[in-house]
Amino acid sequence: MNKKLMTGMIAALLFATPIVMPTATEAASVSELENQKAELENKSADLNSKIQSQEETLNNLESEKANLESEVEKLQTNIDTVVLELKVQEQKLADSKAKIEKLKAEIEKLKDLIARREEKLEHQARNVQTNGSTSNMVDLVLSADSLSDLIGRVGVVNQLVSANKDIVTQQENDKKEVEKNEKTAQDEKVAIESLKAEIEVNKNNLVAQKAELDDKIVQVATKYDMTESEKNEFVKEQAVIATQTSVLSSELQEERQRIIAEEEKAQAAAKQAEADAEAKAAQAEAKVAETKQTTSSSSQSNNKAQASTPSSSNSSGFINPSGGYTTSSYGYRIHPITGVNKLHGGIDFGGGGPIVAAQSGTVVFAGYHSSWGYYVKIDHGNGLQTLYAHMVSGSLLVTAGQQVSQGQQIGTMGTTGSSTGVHLHFEVYVNGSRVNPANYL
Numbered sequence: 001m002n003k004k005l006m007t008g009m010i011a012a013l014l015f016a017t018p019i020v021m022p023t024a025t026e027a028a029s030v031s032e033l034e035n036q037k038a039e040l041e042n043k044s045a046d047l048n049s050k051i052q053s054q055e056e057t058l059n060n061l062e063s064e065k066a067n068l069e070s071e072v073e074k075l076q077t078n079i080d081t082v083v084l085e086l087k088v089q090e091q092k093l094a095d096s097k098a099k100i101e102k103l104k105a106e107i108e109k110l111k112d113l114i115a116r117r118e119e120k121l122e123h124q125a126r127n128v129q130t131n132g133s134t135s136n137m138v139d140l141v142l143s144a145d146s147l148s149d150l151i152g153r154v155g156v157v158n159q160l161v162s163a164n165k166d167i168v169t170q171q172e173n174d175k176k177e178v179e180k181n182e183k184t185a186q187d188e189k190v191a192i193e194s195l196k197a198e199i200e201v202n203k204n205n206l207v208a209q210k211a212e213l214d215d216k217i218v219q220v221a222t223k224y225d226m227t228e229s230e231k232n233e234f235v236k237e238q239a240v241i242a243t244q245t246s247v248l249s250s251e252l253q254e255e256r257q258r259i260i261a262e263e264e265k266a267q268a269a270a271k272q273a274e275a276d277a278e279a280k281a282a283q284a285e286a287k288v289a290e291t292k293q294t295t296s297s298s299s300q301s302n303n304k305a306q307a308s309t310p311s312s313s314n315s316s317g318f319i320n321p322s323g324g325y326t327t328s329s330y331g332y333r334i335h336p337i338t339g340v341n342k343l344h345g346g347i348d349f350g351g352g353g354p355i356v357a358a359q360s361g362t363v364v365f366a367g368y369h370s371s372w373g374y375y376v377k378i379d380h381g382n383g384l385q386t387l388y389a390h391m392v393s394g395s396l397l398v399t400a401g402q403q404v405s406q407g408q409q410i411g412t413m414g415t416t417g418s419s420t421g422v423h424l425h426f427e428v429y430v431n432g433s434r435v436n437p438a439n440y441l
Helices: 003-016 030-131 134-142 147-223 228-245 250-290 296-316
Strands: 325-328 331-334 341-344 347-350 354-356 361-369 373-381 384-391 409-412 423-430 433-435
Touching (some): 030 228, 030 250, 147 228, 250 361, 361 384
Antiparallel strands (some): 325 347, 347 423, 354 409, 361 373, 384 423, 423 433
16 A cells, blocks of 8 residues: 555656657657647646645655554543543442442331330330329339338339430430431432433543544545555554553453443434434425425515524523634635535634533433534424534533533533634524524524
């Protein structure tokens, strides 16, 4: 796969091509010969230019390939960090569950002890009510035969009273201990739910970073114009580099692969659900369109009606998804990377910082895309969705299926994917079609 060698061979073949010159110089005028010479020189200059351009491209690709290895190592280090953090979190989760089980056992034991004490105290109370009274106690003391007998009887009474008092005190203490343990157990349950959410977010980021890594490798392979077998070999080479860079044990590497496989399956299901929902929305729109007139005037009125829809939704209370300033509005523009005049389907916010949900809703997707980079899509109901793109690698704070509240942070502004600088690309969808977000903000 030596592209430079191939380029040189092509040039040699072209220059080696026999030049057909008129054998009879007398039949060719001087001007014709000069024209032929000039034409050959132009072709030679054009070929040299193409060769130079091709060599520059190859040199750039070599440089990009070298940079890729550095990025592979960096991303693999990030992935390792996430896996190790997941390992710690999983252990904390197991410890918390064990603590709750221990607290439950202690609570049940104390409750059983309290119940038996209460039964004993109730039994004593019934005996006093049926077999004695305060006067019996007085008679018990007054009927003493001697001073020593009196002291003995008073001591017995005191012991009975003290014993019951100690039982009641212990009973109250145990009840307080039960309440304390129940509160601790409840706090542990809340901590577990929070920890589970963190684990899901970390797993999601792990898969997203793996997707970014794979995407970068494929992009370089595609630019190199590799054959399918060469591309597969190149991908394997980068995978070996990633494995060699990894500091994870074989056990943790297997755990990483298991997590990635499970999360990729979940993300694929989320993407499929989103695609199905968009397809249904498109079908519904098509049916509606069929019932309307297709004249240009009716089409214009429909466009006006569509344009007014977002404005009427301002009452829904959308907020700005970032504290940054607007750097690019919705509409047609020259794309900063491709140089093509095309629709910019959202609003860009610059300045960096946190990204928040513009409105409460359900996260449809949170992951990586070659163009959007790390992004989140939220469904707000009634056919309304928002998209937040180009977040910092590993900054995703939500997962698909999660409920989010308005103003909740979902990520951090970055420059991943097709981006020329740190910013947030924000889009609004109505029934699957992009509309101007400015009408909602």
